[in-house]
Amino acid sequence: MSETKPRIKVPETAAAGEVVTIKTLMSHIMESGQRKDKDGNVIPRKIINKFTCEFNGKPVFACNLEGGISANPYMEFTAKVTESGTFKFAWVDDDGTVTTAEQAIAVK
């Protein structure tokens, strides 16, 4: 679990049917589970293993992340918006913690 809030960039407004670009940046160590400490013990994996984004309750984008993703994962994707509403984002940590955030967009 990170102590920093994720950074999210969604346009505040959009035209109906416009394709908008969404960017998210999450603070996370993304420990791969492949490394060993100086005593030779494997450092347990601790990564964000799943990221989801939904708009007004409908899924927009989701992906699984694996051990090769570097720290502080950055995600950029597009979505077509036809109505005003709220994007909800969720990052699922290996330890079960889910970090959530949301951002509204107004369609004019």
Place this chain on the structure above:
Amino acid sequence: MMPRRGKLGRLFAGVALAAAAAFAAPAWADNELDTYKKMLADPFANPGNLYVDEGEALWKKPAGPKNVSLEKCDLGLGAGVVKGAHAKMPRFFADAGRVMDTDTRIAWCREQLQGIPFADSAKTAFSARGKKSDMELLTTYVANQSAGMPLSPQLGHEKEKEALAIGEALFFRRGSLLDYSCATCHAASDTRIRLQPLAHLTENKSAGKVVGGWPVYRVSQESVRAMQNRMWDCHWQMRYPSIDFGSEATVALVMYLTKMGEGAPVTAPALAR
């Protein structure tokens, strides 16, 4: 590590490289890095900005034996003024009786305001994997508060002029096991070490681009690194004895480098390999 290639392997590699060069100009890794940097130029893509956010929260949070925040820290523009302060570093501080750069001043403020010994800040100034450094977070936040402003090292005071002179002398002074100076690597244009281009730090444009970007987010280390870390690392790379955090020598070098890059905008946290 890759296994060492034999003589034949090296010969083939040479032939392959020559063949590639015959068809197209060799695309050094730097071009790819530039593309990558462009992709991450958006403040929302550069992970260094997560450190800015965290550093800001830390700046405003009461801490240390005295349990106060750093909000009353005087970074040269008066107590509590953070905006624009980094662009006017290094500078002489009458209350401390010496010239300081941003990193050193923050450690000084932590001691004076919060009661955290300077030596403790120095010891924890560089993060380890999984263990962030408060100093790096704070320095990144403070530097970012000068984003877009021109580097303007202060040179009105005698001590500031002295620091510049010492910094210049140190930059060109050769020594230690390899008989290196900073200038060995950083006083010519279009040079590289392995595939990494070397900054020409005695030339305004190149120096400004580099100095304005620090603290940087180091992709290979998955962390921000502040200028004091760069000073320490360069000395290690030249096989000098370890140089002390916030020492007169490091601040003098930072003064010289900032003077060389004078006028360039602060872009911290920039991205570095």
